[in-house]
Amino acid sequence: xxxxxxxxxxxxxxxxxxxxxxxxxxxxxxxxxxxxxxxxxxxxxxxxxxxxxxxxxxxxxxxxxxxxxxxxxxxxxxxxxxxxxxxxxxxxxxxxxxxxxxxxxxxxxxxxxxxxxxxxxxxxxxxxxxxxxxxxxxxxxxxxxxxxxxxxxxxxxxxxxxxxxxxxxxxxxxxxxxxxxxxxxxxxxxxxxxxxxxxxxxxxxxxxxxxxxxxxxxxxxxxxxxxxxxxxxxxxxxxxxxxxxxxxxxxxxxxxxxxxxxxxxxxxxxxxxxxxxxxxxxxxxxxxxxxxxxxxxxxxxxxxxxxxxxxxxxxxx
Numbered sequence: 365x366x367x368x369x370x371x372x373x374x375x376x377x378x379x380x381x382x383x384x385x386x387x388x389x390x391x392x393x394x395x396x397x398x399x400x401x402x403x404x405x406x407x408x409x410x411x412x413x414x415x416x417x418x419x420x421x422x423x424x425x426x427x428x429x430x431x432x433x434x435x436x437x438x439x440x441x442x443x444x445x446x447x448x449x450x451x452x453x454x455x456x457x458x459x460x461x462x463x464x465x466x467x468x469x470x471x472x473x474x475x476x477x478x479x480x481x482x483x484x485x486x487x488x489x490x491x492x493x494x495x496x497x498x499x500x501x502x503x504x505x506x507x508x509x510x511x512x513x514x515x516x517x518x519x520x521x522x523x524x525x526x527x528x529x530x531x532x533x534x535x536x537x538x539x540x541x542x543x544x545x546x547x548x549x550x551x552x553x554x555x556x557x558x559x560x561x562x563x564x565x566x567x568x569x570x571x572x573x574x575x576x577x578x579x580x581x582x583x584x585x586x587x588x589x590x591x592x593x594x595x596x597x598x599x600x601x602x603x604x605x606x607x608x609x610x611x612x613x614x615x616x617x618x619x620x621x622x623x624x625x626x627x628x629x630x631x632x633x634x635x636x637x638x639x640x641x642x643x644x645x646x647x648x649x650x651x652x653x654x655x656x657x658x659x660x661x662x663x664x665x666x667x668x669x670x671x672x673x674x675x676x677x678x679x680x681x
Contacts, residue, residue: 398424434463540655557597
Protein backbone atom coordinates (compact mmCIF):
# COMPACT_ATOMS: atom_id res chain seq x y z
CA UNK A 365 0.00 0.00 0.00
CA UNK A 366 1.38 3.40 -1.04
CA UNK A 367 0.81 5.81 1.88
CA UNK A 368 1.39 9.57 2.26
CA UNK A 369 1.81 10.72 5.87
CA UNK A 370 1.49 14.48 6.45
CA UNK A 371 2.59 15.86 9.82
CA UNK A 372 4.91 18.68 10.87
CA UNK A 373 5.98 16.81 14.03
CA UNK A 374 9.16 14.91 13.09
CA UNK A 375 9.21 12.88 16.32
CA UNK A 376 5.66 11.66 15.82
CA UNK A 377 6.38 10.90 12.18
CA UNK A 378 9.25 8.62 13.14
CA UNK A 379 7.05 6.80 15.66
CA UNK A 380 4.32 6.45 13.05
CA UNK A 381 6.73 5.05 10.47
CA UNK A 382 7.94 2.45 12.96
CA UNK A 383 4.33 1.52 13.82
CA UNK A 384 3.39 1.20 10.15
CA UNK A 385 6.43 -1.00 9.58
CA UNK A 386 5.18 -3.31 12.34
CA UNK A 387 1.98 -3.64 10.30
CA UNK A 388 3.98 -4.52 7.20
CA UNK A 389 3.57 -1.10 5.59
CA UNK A 390 6.93 0.32 4.46
CA UNK A 391 5.95 2.12 1.24
CA UNK A 392 5.39 5.43 3.04
CA UNK A 393 6.14 8.94 1.80
CA UNK A 394 6.25 11.75 4.37
CA UNK A 395 5.42 15.45 4.07
CA UNK A 396 6.01 18.17 6.65
CA UNK A 397 3.19 20.50 5.57
CA UNK A 398 0.10 20.75 3.41
CA UNK A 399 2.06 22.56 0.72
CA UNK A 400 4.74 19.87 0.76
CA UNK A 401 2.05 17.20 0.55
CA UNK A 402 0.42 18.77 -2.53
CA UNK A 403 3.81 18.90 -4.26
CA UNK A 404 4.48 15.24 -3.51
CA UNK A 405 0.99 14.27 -4.67
CA UNK A 406 1.64 16.05 -7.96
CA UNK A 407 5.07 14.46 -8.37
CA UNK A 408 4.06 10.92 -7.40
CA UNK A 409 4.67 8.43 -10.18
CA UNK A 410 2.21 5.99 -8.61
CA UNK A 411 -1.03 7.25 -7.01
CA UNK A 412 -1.26 7.04 -3.24
CA UNK A 413 -3.61 4.44 -1.74
CA UNK A 414 -4.08 6.22 1.59
CA UNK A 415 -3.43 9.56 3.29
CA UNK A 416 -2.67 10.02 7.01
CA UNK A 417 -3.12 13.72 7.75
CA UNK A 418 -2.55 15.88 10.84
CA UNK A 419 -4.91 18.82 11.34
CA UNK A 420 -2.82 21.56 12.95
CA UNK A 421 0.00 22.42 10.56
CA UNK A 422 1.53 25.71 9.43
CA UNK A 423 0.03 27.21 6.29
CA UNK A 424 -2.54 24.77 4.88
CA UNK A 425 -4.41 23.00 7.67
CA UNK A 426 -5.09 19.28 7.51
CA UNK A 427 -8.79 19.90 6.95
CA UNK A 428 -8.09 22.24 4.04
CA UNK A 429 -5.63 19.71 2.67
CA UNK A 430 -8.28 17.00 2.93
CA UNK A 431 -10.67 19.11 0.83
CA UNK A 432 -7.94 19.82 -1.74
CA UNK A 433 -7.11 16.13 -2.05
CA UNK A 434 -10.79 15.34 -2.59
CA UNK A 435 -10.86 17.91 -5.40
CA UNK A 436 -8.28 15.86 -7.32
CA UNK A 437 -10.21 13.46 -9.54
CA UNK A 438 -8.15 10.32 -8.92
CA UNK A 439 -8.34 10.85 -5.14
CA UNK A 440 -12.08 11.49 -4.82
CA UNK A 441 -12.55 8.14 -3.05
CA UNK A 442 -9.08 7.44 -1.65
CA UNK A 443 -9.16 6.85 2.13
CA UNK A 444 -8.07 9.88 4.17
CA UNK A 445 -7.49 9.25 7.88
CA UNK A 446 -7.04 12.30 10.09
CA UNK A 447 -4.37 11.61 12.71
CA UNK A 448 -4.39 14.44 15.21
CA UNK A 449 -4.38 15.57 18.81
CA UNK A 450 -7.39 17.81 18.12
CA UNK A 451 -10.41 16.04 19.62
CA UNK A 452 -12.98 18.83 19.65
CA UNK A 453 -16.33 18.20 17.97
CA UNK A 454 -15.85 21.06 15.53
CA UNK A 455 -12.64 19.46 14.21
CA UNK A 456 -14.31 16.06 13.85
CA UNK A 457 -17.27 17.54 11.99
CA UNK A 458 -15.18 19.74 9.73
CA UNK A 459 -12.88 16.84 8.87
CA UNK A 460 -15.69 14.53 7.76
CA UNK A 461 -17.41 17.35 5.89
CA UNK A 462 -14.13 17.95 4.05
CA UNK A 463 -14.07 14.30 2.98
CA UNK A 464 -12.20 12.44 5.72
CA UNK A 465 -12.83 8.70 5.90
CA UNK A 466 -11.78 8.22 9.51
CA UNK A 467 -10.40 10.11 12.50
CA UNK A 468 -7.73 8.99 14.96
CA UNK A 469 -6.56 10.89 18.01
CA UNK A 470 -2.96 10.86 19.23
CA UNK A 471 -1.31 9.07 20.91
CA UNK A 472 -1.88 6.06 18.67
CA UNK A 473 -2.03 2.41 19.63
CA UNK A 474 -0.81 -0.37 17.36
CA UNK A 475 -4.27 -1.98 17.42
CA UNK A 476 -5.82 1.28 16.15
CA UNK A 477 -3.40 1.47 13.23
CA UNK A 478 -3.99 -2.18 12.31
CA UNK A 479 -7.76 -1.66 12.36
CA UNK A 480 -7.56 1.45 10.19
CA UNK A 481 -5.26 -0.20 7.68
CA UNK A 482 -7.78 -3.05 7.39
CA UNK A 483 -10.53 -0.49 6.78
CA UNK A 484 -8.37 1.23 4.15
CA UNK A 485 -7.82 -2.07 2.34
CA UNK A 486 -11.58 -2.73 2.22
CA UNK A 487 -12.31 0.78 0.97
CA UNK A 488 -9.67 0.49 -1.74
CA UNK A 489 -11.33 -2.69 -2.96
CA UNK A 490 -14.61 -0.80 -3.18
CA UNK A 491 -12.88 2.15 -4.85
CA UNK A 492 -11.78 -0.09 -7.70
CA UNK A 493 -15.42 -0.95 -8.24
CA UNK A 494 -16.48 2.69 -8.15
CA UNK A 495 -13.95 3.44 -10.88
CA UNK A 496 -16.11 1.35 -13.19
CA UNK A 497 -18.99 3.76 -12.60
CA UNK A 498 -17.21 6.71 -14.18
CA UNK A 499 -16.01 4.68 -17.12
CA UNK A 500 -19.53 3.40 -17.82
CA UNK A 501 -20.80 6.95 -18.18
CA UNK A 502 -18.75 7.05 -21.38
CA UNK A 503 -20.89 5.50 -24.15
CA UNK A 504 -17.72 4.26 -25.87
CA UNK A 505 -16.38 2.59 -22.77
CA UNK A 506 -15.60 -1.11 -22.85
CA UNK A 507 -15.56 -1.38 -19.06
CA UNK A 508 -17.21 -4.48 -17.59
CA UNK A 509 -20.81 -4.07 -16.51
CA UNK A 510 -21.23 -2.55 -13.07
CA UNK A 511 -22.75 -5.00 -10.60
CA UNK A 512 -23.66 -4.87 -6.92
CA UNK A 513 -26.50 -6.21 -4.81
CA UNK A 514 -29.62 -4.21 -4.01
CA UNK A 515 -28.85 -4.72 -0.32
CA UNK A 516 -25.31 -3.33 -0.58
CA UNK A 517 -24.50 0.00 1.04
CA UNK A 518 -22.89 1.11 -2.21
CA UNK A 519 -21.30 4.55 -2.21
CA UNK A 520 -22.86 7.11 -4.56
CA UNK A 521 -20.12 9.36 -6.01
CA UNK A 522 -20.30 13.00 -7.03
CA UNK A 523 -22.68 14.38 -4.37
CA UNK A 524 -21.46 16.90 -1.77
CA UNK A 525 -22.14 15.94 1.86
CA UNK A 526 -22.86 12.34 0.81
CA UNK A 527 -20.32 9.98 2.39
CA UNK A 528 -19.88 6.22 2.49
CA UNK A 529 -21.79 4.26 5.13
CA UNK A 530 -18.51 3.12 6.64
CA UNK A 531 -17.35 6.75 6.96
CA UNK A 532 -20.67 7.56 8.66
CA UNK A 533 -20.07 4.80 11.20
CA UNK A 534 -16.52 6.07 11.80
CA UNK A 535 -17.89 9.59 12.28
CA UNK A 536 -20.37 8.46 14.94
CA UNK A 537 -17.83 6.26 16.68
CA UNK A 538 -15.38 9.16 16.84
CA UNK A 539 -17.97 11.47 18.37
CA UNK A 540 -19.15 8.79 20.78
CA UNK A 541 -15.70 7.95 22.06
CA UNK A 542 -15.00 11.63 22.69
CA UNK A 543 -18.36 12.15 24.45
CA UNK A 544 -19.39 14.64 21.79
CA UNK A 545 -22.51 12.76 20.78
CA UNK A 546 -25.34 15.27 20.35
CA UNK A 547 -27.04 14.45 17.07
CA UNK A 548 -30.26 13.90 15.16
CA UNK A 549 -30.61 10.95 12.77
CA UNK A 550 -33.32 10.10 10.25
CA UNK A 551 -33.89 7.79 7.30
CA UNK A 552 -34.75 8.71 3.71
CA UNK A 553 -36.26 5.83 1.76
CA UNK A 554 -36.91 5.52 -1.96
CA UNK A 555 -40.14 3.52 -1.84
CA UNK A 556 -39.87 2.28 -5.43
CA UNK A 557 -36.11 1.70 -5.33
CA UNK A 558 -36.40 -1.99 -6.21
CA UNK A 559 -38.24 -1.17 -9.44
CA UNK A 560 -35.36 1.07 -10.49
CA UNK A 561 -32.77 -1.55 -9.62
CA UNK A 562 -34.73 -4.23 -11.47
CA UNK A 563 -35.56 -2.16 -14.57
CA UNK A 564 -32.43 -0.05 -15.09
CA UNK A 565 -29.69 -2.25 -13.64
CA UNK A 566 -26.98 -1.27 -11.18
CA UNK A 567 -25.70 1.71 -13.19
CA UNK A 568 -29.11 3.31 -13.69
CA UNK A 569 -30.05 2.57 -10.09
CA UNK A 570 -26.90 4.32 -8.89
CA UNK A 571 -27.73 7.38 -10.98
CA UNK A 572 -31.21 7.43 -9.45
CA UNK A 573 -29.73 7.31 -5.94
CA UNK A 574 -27.54 10.27 -6.90
CA UNK A 575 -30.62 12.24 -7.98
CA UNK A 576 -32.43 11.47 -4.73
CA UNK A 577 -29.40 12.35 -2.59
CA UNK A 578 -28.87 15.62 -4.46
CA UNK A 579 -32.49 16.72 -4.14
CA UNK A 580 -32.70 15.63 -0.51
CA UNK A 581 -29.58 17.56 0.48
CA UNK A 582 -30.73 20.57 -1.52
CA UNK A 583 -33.88 20.68 0.62
CA UNK A 584 -31.73 20.30 3.74
CA UNK A 585 -29.15 22.91 2.70
CA UNK A 586 -29.84 25.07 5.77
CA UNK A 587 -29.10 22.06 7.99
CA UNK A 588 -25.67 20.74 8.91
CA UNK A 589 -26.35 17.22 7.59
CA UNK A 590 -24.28 14.30 6.33
CA UNK A 591 -25.98 11.59 4.28
CA UNK A 592 -24.98 7.98 3.56
CA UNK A 593 -26.60 5.23 1.51
CA UNK A 594 -27.24 2.16 3.65
CA UNK A 595 -28.53 -0.30 1.05
CA UNK A 596 -32.06 -1.20 -0.10
CA UNK A 597 -32.55 2.34 -1.45
CA UNK A 598 -32.35 3.77 2.07
CA UNK A 599 -30.24 6.75 3.12
CA UNK A 600 -29.36 7.72 6.67
CA UNK A 601 -29.02 11.40 7.49
CA UNK A 602 -27.18 12.69 10.56
CA UNK A 603 -27.41 16.31 11.70
CA UNK A 604 -25.22 17.91 14.34
CA UNK A 605 -28.20 19.46 16.08
CA UNK A 606 -31.99 19.40 16.16
CA UNK A 607 -33.57 19.97 12.75
CA UNK A 608 -35.48 23.19 12.17
CA UNK A 609 -38.54 21.65 10.49
CA UNK A 610 -40.66 18.50 10.72
CA UNK A 611 -39.75 15.42 8.69
CA UNK A 612 -42.90 15.62 6.59
CA UNK A 613 -41.95 19.13 5.46
CA UNK A 614 -38.57 17.89 4.22
CA UNK A 615 -40.33 14.95 2.56
CA UNK A 616 -42.65 17.25 0.62
CA UNK A 617 -39.71 19.43 -0.44
CA UNK A 618 -37.70 16.45 -1.65
CA UNK A 619 -40.59 15.00 -3.66
CA UNK A 620 -41.36 18.36 -5.23
CA UNK A 621 -37.72 18.65 -6.26
CA UNK A 622 -37.79 15.13 -7.70
CA UNK A 623 -40.90 16.01 -9.74
CA UNK A 624 -38.73 18.43 -11.73
CA UNK A 625 -36.98 15.35 -13.13
CA UNK A 626 -40.22 13.64 -14.12
CA UNK A 627 -39.67 14.19 -17.86
CA UNK A 628 -36.24 12.60 -17.66
CA UNK A 629 -37.59 9.47 -15.96
CA UNK A 630 -40.59 9.28 -18.27
CA UNK A 631 -38.29 9.32 -21.30
CA UNK A 632 -36.37 6.46 -19.76
CA UNK A 633 -39.60 4.53 -19.11
CA UNK A 634 -38.86 4.58 -15.39
CA UNK A 635 -41.11 5.56 -12.48
CA UNK A 636 -40.35 8.83 -10.72
CA UNK A 637 -38.56 8.02 -7.42
CA UNK A 638 -40.85 8.41 -4.41
CA UNK A 639 -39.06 9.67 -1.31
CA UNK A 640 -40.20 9.02 2.26
CA UNK A 641 -38.62 10.50 5.40
CA UNK A 642 -38.66 8.54 8.65
CA UNK A 643 -39.21 10.24 11.99
CA UNK A 644 -36.17 11.80 13.63
CA UNK A 645 -34.16 10.21 16.43
CA UNK A 646 -32.49 12.61 18.84
CA UNK A 647 -29.56 11.77 21.10
CA UNK A 648 -27.60 14.02 23.42
CA UNK A 649 -24.29 13.67 25.20
CA UNK A 650 -26.20 12.23 28.15
CA UNK A 651 -28.78 10.25 26.18
CA UNK A 652 -27.21 6.88 26.89
CA UNK A 653 -27.32 5.52 23.32
CA UNK A 654 -24.32 3.68 21.96
CA UNK A 655 -22.79 5.60 19.03
CA UNK A 656 -24.16 3.39 16.25
CA UNK A 657 -27.52 2.67 17.89
CA UNK A 658 -28.90 5.98 16.63
CA UNK A 659 -28.62 4.62 13.07
CA UNK A 660 -30.58 1.51 14.00
CA UNK A 661 -33.31 3.54 15.69
CA UNK A 662 -33.66 5.86 12.70
CA UNK A 663 -34.29 2.82 10.50
CA UNK A 664 -36.60 1.12 12.98
CA UNK A 665 -38.79 4.21 13.25
CA UNK A 666 -39.13 4.19 9.49
CA UNK A 667 -39.82 0.50 8.98
CA UNK A 668 -40.57 -1.02 12.37
CA UNK A 669 -40.77 -4.80 12.14
CA UNK A 670 -40.41 -4.64 8.37
CA UNK A 671 -36.70 -3.85 8.82
CA UNK A 672 -36.04 -7.35 10.12
CA UNK A 673 -38.03 -8.85 7.28
CA UNK A 674 -35.79 -7.02 4.79
CA UNK A 675 -32.77 -8.65 6.42
CA UNK A 676 -30.68 -5.50 6.72
CA UNK A 677 -27.34 -6.88 7.89
CA UNK A 678 -26.13 -3.64 9.46
CA UNK A 679 -28.91 -3.55 12.08
CA UNK A 680 -28.05 -4.64 15.58
CA UNK A 681 -29.54 -7.92 16.71
